[in-house]
Amino acid sequence: MLSVFDRGPPPPCPAPFNLAAHVLGRAKELADKVALSVLGTEGAEDWTYARLEAAVRGTGTGLRRAGLAPGQIVLMRLGNTVDFPVTYLGCIAAGLVPVPTSSQLTEAETARIIDELQPAAVLRDPDVACAAHPRQIGLDELEAMRALPPCDWALGDPNRLAYVVYTSGTSGSPRAVAHAHRAIWARRMMVDGWYGLTENDRLCHAGAFNWTYTLGTGLMDPWTVGATALIPAPGTEISALPGLLRQYEATIFAAAPGVYRKILKDHAKLDLPALRHGLCAGEKLSRHLHEAWRAATGTELYEAYGMSECSTFISASPSHPARGDALGRPQKGRRVAIIGEDGQPVAQGQEGTIAVHRDDPGLMLGYLNAPDEMQARMRGDWFLTGDQGAMAADGQVFYLGRADDMMNAGGYRVSPVEVETALASHPGIDQVGAAEVRVKEDASIIVAFYTGPAPLDEADLKAYVAGKLARYKQPRAFVHLPALPTGANGKLLRRALPAYFGNPPS
Known part of the structure; x- marks a missing residue:
């Protein structure tokens, strides 16, 4: 039997359709129910469904009155506050195309995004770094929009562009990933297929408002089913999370493995009587961590x-x-296969590349300004993820590692080429290679290996990359080598680099 999971497609997305309207489809019915609680140790800020919908649709009205038209791209440079999801959904409600970005990005990084996308406006918190743009709408103006009359939902073809997110590709340049309105419809398959989520749940996500993992799993999906989303207040320490989970009776907890790891470091046992289960994504979950959470x-x-x-x-x-x-x-409802080097599904149990069918409603429309790149990742009807796996006879998929050299920093995928490019211009560096290095059973860091006349001061190197890369992309350690490992063709062997960490050649 071949490694293909196909038990029929999901129900088709309705038309006309709007992503934000779908997310808040139960707001009228559940008007007085708490949709969002921003959790603090001394209390919570609650948002009812009625308040949330009014803020989103008022923001949509304000953006349209500001002269922005449906289909125009707007760059979001907002911090870890409720302003982020309200503005994001407000844009989509009005037919605009938001581009949510990490507040950790530097001015130089945002300059490249602005140059590539040519957004009609930048929606900006003045405390968040951003390159110059002639049309900036400030946080005060955005907050004032919430009191405006509600905009009409901008309904249309579910296959039209809804939002853009950035990811790093193997070439080292972040890619603008274009998603359709139907992407939210695809997430319905996650409600039972991952979450086990019901209207009665109180789902707490440990991430920041301005992380796409939080935006989807922590906010939009609970709102779609009428549940309550719980988000720790900005600045909350991980050490405070167990107390908040208990105090606010979270029934589901979602986080990256690194958060679970840090919680368990300080707590062998956790008393969480309301918790039904936890959700984990962002990087591979180790069996050790899984068993430790179950025991605790x-x-x-x-x-x-x-x-x-x-x-x-x-x-x-x-x-x-x-x-x-x-x-x-x-x-x-998903169609998934394991694809071999010949572009065909391999036999069950054999290794290949994890792939998803081109008709999956959650699959991107493509890479903006790089239409050929998506086609390059297609093999017939299958989109190649670039990750290796194997499929058992019962459909269970085993993850076997990345097919490329992508690194993982706390759940964020980071291209080594992007890190290397940032360091290559340092006057004391001749060559540089970046790699993910496992420093503990459940922890990895990004390390930069470089050659040059002499070892450089690590503090200086950290300061050098601080102005060029977002915090999560910055190496945590630097290793000076007499030469970088290369293959017979002279190309850098990144996978050989971790062996030199803590054991440089003499």
Whole structure:
């Protein structure tokens, strides 16, 4: 049998359609229910569904009155506050195309994005770094828009462009990933296929408002089913999370593996009587961490696999737990295969590249300004993820590692080429290679290996990259080598670099 999971497509997305209207489709029915609680140790700021919908649609009205037209791209440079999701959905409600970005990006990084996308406006918190743009709408102006009359939902073809997110590609240049309005419809398959989410749940996501993982799993998906989203207040320490989970009776907890790891470092046992289970994504979950969480809480962790180009499509869930070290299986309605070097599905149990069908409603429209790049990743009807895996006879998928050299920093995928490019201009560096190095069983860091006349001061190197790369992309260690490892063709062997960490050649 071939490694293909195909049990029929999901129901078609309705038309006309609007992503934001779908997310808030139950707002009228649940007007007085708490949609969002921003959690603090001394209290919570609550947003009812009525308040949330009014703020989103008022923002849509304000953006249209500001002269922005449906279809125009707007760059979001906002911080870790509720302003982020309200503005994001307000843009989509009005038919604009928001580009949410990490507040950690530097001015230089945003300059490249502005040059590439030519946005009609930048929606900006003045405390968040951003390159110059002639049309900037400030945070005060955005907050004032919430009191305006509600905009009409900008309905249309579910396949039209809704939003853009950035991801790093193997070439080292971040890619602008274009998604359709139907992407939110695809996430319905995650409700049972990963979350086990119901209207009665209180889902707490440990991430910041301005992380796409939080935006989807922590906010939009709970709102779509009428549940309550719980988000820790900005600046909340990870050490405070167990207390908040207990105090606010979270029933589901979602985080990257690194958060679970830090919590368990300080807590061998956790008393969380309301918690049903945890959700994990962003990087591979180790068996050690999984077992430690189960022992500490008596609850399960359910892992999921996805990417910027396609919403999570392989996962474990309460109704279909993972077997052994498997990720889980494709969600009902997904078409997934393991593709060999010949572009065809391999036999069950054999290694190949994890791929998702071109008709998946969660798959991107393509890369903006680089239409050929998506086609280059297609093999017939299959979009190649670039990650290796194997599929068992029951559909369970086992993750076997990245097919490229992409690194993972706390759940963010980071291109080594981007890091190398930032360091290559340093006057004391001749050559540089970046790699992910495992420093503990459950922890990895980005390390830069370089050659040059002499070892350089590490503090100086850290300061040098601070102005060029977002915090999560910056190397945590630097290793001076007499030469970088290369293959017979002279190309850098990045996978050989981690062996030199802590054991440089004499």
